[in-house]
Amino acid sequence: MLDSTATSIILNGDRYPLHSDTPLAELLERLNMRRGRVAVEINREIVPKANYDVTIVRAGDHVEIINFVGGG
Template sequence: MPDSIASSITLNGESYLLTGDTPLTALLERLKMRRGRVAVEINREIVPKANYDATIVRVGDQVEIINFVGGG
């Protein structure tokens, strides 16, 4: 049996497994997203970029991440 129990959040409308509460910056790294190029909303509240380091994504949260892509 694993040391930690996997739990889920809703990420962009779909179930996504985490192993417990996770710092937002760790989630972004896991998703290979650059923090300067995304906007994040947790439970319908926009998270200011200045708060990314202190924000914890908790089991059951609804997370929306918008990744900005340049080009033309």
């Protein structure tokens, strides 16, 4: 359960705590996701990889992250 000072985003359909505006690149680091192996959509808009450092994730945003996995 979130405390009264926390806000949240919706991350892949689930509530995820976010205490302040956060750069997308930082969120990916927190989630241990390699930027080169993911695709990200925020509020139904695809975020180009070149914009991960400057894109800010805000409370209430709906974020979808798809992690690509290689195999054979």
